[in-house]
Amino acid sequence: MTDNRTVAFVGPAGLLSPTGPDAGRAGRLLGLDLTQIDEPTILRGVISAQAPPPWNSLAEQTWGTYGKTAFAPVLLPTAKSLPTAVASLESTPDQPAAVWEKRQNHTLFWSAVPGLQPAMLRTIAQTAGIPVLANQDDSVYAGRGFVGIHAASAGAKRLRLPRPGQALELLSGKTWPDASQITIDLNYGDTAIFINTP
Numbered sequence: 001m002t003d004n005r006t007v008a009f010v011g012p013a014g015l016l017s018p019t020g021p022d023a024g025r026a027g028r029l030l031g032l033d034l035t036q037i038d039e040p041t042i043l044r045g046v047i048s049a050q051a052p053p054p055w056n057s058l059a060e061q062t063w064g065t066y067g068k069t070a071f072a073p074v075l076l077p078t079a080k081s082l083p084t085a086v087a088s089l090e091s092t093p094d095q096p097a098a099v100w101e102k103r104q105n106h107t108l109f110w111s112a113v114p115g116l117q118p119a120m121l122r123t124i125a126q127t128a129g130i131p132v133l134a135n136q137d138d139s140v141y142a143g144r145g146f147v148g149i150h151a152a153s154a155g156a157k158r159l160r161l162p163r164p165g166q167a168l169e170l171l172s173g174k175t176w177p178d179a180s181q182i183t184i185d186l187n188y189g190d191t192a193i194f195i196n197t198p
Helices: 023-030 081-086 119-130
Strands: 006-011 034-037 044-047 062-064 074-078 084-091 092-102 106-111 140-143 145-149 155-159 166-169 184-188 189-198
Touching: 006 119, 023 034, 023 145, 044 092, 074 092, 081 092, 106 119, 145 155, 184 189
Parallel strands: 006 106
Antiparallel strands: 034 074, 044 062, 044 084, 084 092, 092 106, 140 145, 145 189, 155 184, 166 189
16 A cells, blocks of 8 residues: 555455454554444445546446345445445445545555446556456456457457557467457357467
């Protein structure tokens, strides 16, 4: 939480101590005013239309657990967190569920609700300066110079490889002159694997 980094936590970070759950310990770790709720709580969040940029572009996005499964204890921001809250519990609109706070030496994102959606992960990555290789909700895998995409839906997929130059799709042999502007049509369940070429 230094050097102007963006730091993201999901769930009850720091809640467990050697003597049991401790909301104060979690609050000190995250630098937030937190409370432990002992009543079973359904962990579903919804992003507010009043959230600051870039979160307001995801207004009404929901995420979290499905069904009527409730958890206890849970760690939640107190009402004092409202100025930096970007989301609330779906069942309790006045209860903050996620916080986005720009601080002097870092930016903190913390969600009490698990299961962040792909658009939320992309937003965190973009604000942290991490390259986002695709804006669709397909599975993307990257490592050792390879970038793979597995289609969660049929249609045109747009990717950007992290390095400039040409791109080669290994399974078809097709090439693109600009690795930052790849468009490929995939059927549901198709996989494509790319690499930069000289």
